[in-house]
Amino acid sequence: MLQTQSNKSSFFVKRPILFVIVVEVLLLIIVTVGGAIATIKELDYIAAIWVSFTPIALILVIYLTWKRKWGSLGFQSLSTITKQNWLYHLPLILVLITISLKGFEDLSVSKVIQFVSFTLLVGFVEETVYRGLILKAMLNVGVKAAVITSSLLFAVTHALNMISGQDLANTVVQIVYSLLIGVVLALLMVRGSNIYPLILFHFLHNLIQFLGPEATGVTYFDVIALVILVIYSIVLIKSLNKKTIKGSIAA
Template sequence: MSIQISNPSFSKRRPVLAVIIIEVLLLLAVFAAGAYATIKELDYTAPVLISFIPIALVLIIYLTWKRKWSQMGFQSLREIPKNNWLYYLPLVVILVVLSFNGFRNVTVSEVLFFIFFTLLVGFVEETLYRGLILRTLLAKSVTAAVVTSSILFSVTHLLNLLSGQNTNQTILQIIYALVMGVALALLIVKNNNIIPLILFHFLHNLIQFLSIKNEKNSVLGYDILIIVILVMYCVWLLMSLKNRNVQPQINKESSLV
């Protein structure tokens, strides 16, 4: 009786090329949406909505068709070891710090819109960067996966210039996103669960959109404090992962990527 051996997927055979294709397609989609929104003089949220809604639908269809939801980290929160819940505490601190800016007056319809908008962004960006890209690069190494996915995540924020954001804001946001990307990538390596990351990403962006800071257009202060917290957070996660007595949860399914 002959044994049939299935061929490895393209992402397993050429992980770097697969990641390049994913990133290029994402950048092209957002750039094209930004150009269209600029020509049509649409709202600053239009480029993300126009590009991310189709991307979200594609991701949902792909993960369902390939049955990869659990492999991307969409697992029950009960799967997280009780002792590892402590590592989410800095994310709560960051949300509290963001809230210190205060909130502006908004209508119910605006709140509902921003909830949809930030959930969309949280789902798409976490699924792409801490899901597909990070897990594809695990074929190289955990270090390559964490570093590369974080750099790509930060570089993508250059496209915020298309929404009219000034250069100084964009540079700070790139640094912010880079450190944030490293922290979240290390966290999913630690706990192998993407749901808390999506929830954090969603709440983080929602607070920022509803914050008075958006009206005052200030970029320093609390943002720098959060960057410092994130750097310390990354060090803490790295130390915990280097502990020989602690086995990264993502290693349990790394062969599935």
């Protein structure tokens, strides 16, 4: 979908770096306020995320509808994804299988439903912000800048877990892991310009993590997943060409 003249003259396009700063700052402010409210109300982690992410989701829906940006941010029919690009999404399934090998807890149906709704909300919000708004805005600067910026900000946001008392080793692994996932998903967005598979992966990835056993440290499965993501990133980088990049910027 080609940009209209109004989109070309928008703040989103004319001041991409400032736009990204505003988006990230607003996100952090809302999450911080939500966390403070959750602390005061003595809510658990999931409830705290609901308090923070629900208003963000509503703001995103209103903004994207008002600015008519759903299509330009990748909310398009799955039929727009070519067979070749579907093949490039397949390693995501390998990552999901790897982390699922850790096993699952014996949870009640109500708890599973709670995790499903919670992880779907997070998947929608984070993908729309990082692989939607931030990535697409930074594509006006360049593909490298877009991929690096969106991935780093995604990783930095997850680095906030360090404040929660998590040990340094686990936090470093989580930051590297989220950075690699950010790179992979950003590159897939550049290739295909469709955000739905990314939201689905993000949702399923987080759901598997929450349904699995409580983390007690870095496992072999975590290392395998990291290796897969490194190789995956290299393959995706090498797969990009001028035509693919030009198409992602115009979309």
